Amino acid sequence: MSLVTELRLGRLTVRGASLGGLYTALHVPELDLLLDAGLPLRGGATARRLLLTHAHLDHLGALPALLGMRGMMGGGDKPLEVLCPRGVEGGLRESLRHLSALHAWPLDVTARPLDAGDEVELRPGLWLRALPAYHPVPTLGYLVFERVEKLKPHLRGLPAEEIKALKRAASAEGGAEGGAEGRAESPFDVEERPLLAYLTDTLPEALKRSPAAMRARVLILECTFLNDVKPVRVARAGCHIHLDELEPLAPLIEAEAVVLMHFSQIHKPSEVRALCEARLRPHLGARLHLLLPPPEQGDRWWL
Ligand SMILES: [Zn+2]
Ligand SMILES: [Zn+2]
Incomplete structure (x- = not known):
């Protein structure tokens, strides 16, 4: 029996488990990315990067175990690159230094602190932006997007050689070919495709602040609390999303797949399913996905 859940969502696979306050860890193999490390996912132990949302232990606590696995699996000719909110990197390096000494084996990471709005090129044409x-x-939060160059409409039909010449002129630094700023205008428009x-x-305001997230092909979103056992007031006090606040936003979400996760353990998986189906299926239809344990597990959480 699988200990994690796998969702196949078009071009992307999301594998992992998530239970609010207890553990959240996902692996997206096509992007070579781990999303948080609240459980040591063996299948993702040799991934190139970890996107760490914050340092609460249900998102970070299993990082040492993951790095131990990585060492055992010969993973990482390079250390895991951890992208994290600015301010987390120091404590992360320091705590791993102590654990490395105890473990008598290096648990190295490359910690890269980010502020909201910062961008990182993951591989040619594929970018990451940190979200508030x-x-x-x-x-x-994080947004992975493709940056695609599209020929400007008025240049369509131009011979390839002429387009190449325009491209060269635009990338040439200074020189006679350049425009007023020493550089000609690029023949391409740059389009961002959120993936x-x-x-x-987070509070649901994060979604409103980042419209591109609502247009991503796959949107993975928390929805910790679902009914009046913990009302909106309690959810907001802990800075979490409540279903009552998500439902009115659902019609604005254009994502091809919406994966909800980080449900509180006060709700059983069957209850999560019933409540989300009733409130969100009418808005999202087949685009709604719930990160719940596989059916053969019965009505119990993963761990
Ligand atoms: Zn959490
Ligand atoms: Zn938290």
């Missing part, structure tokens, strides 16, 4: 999130400790958005441990 609202939680009691420094927290970021994956990841927002957890």
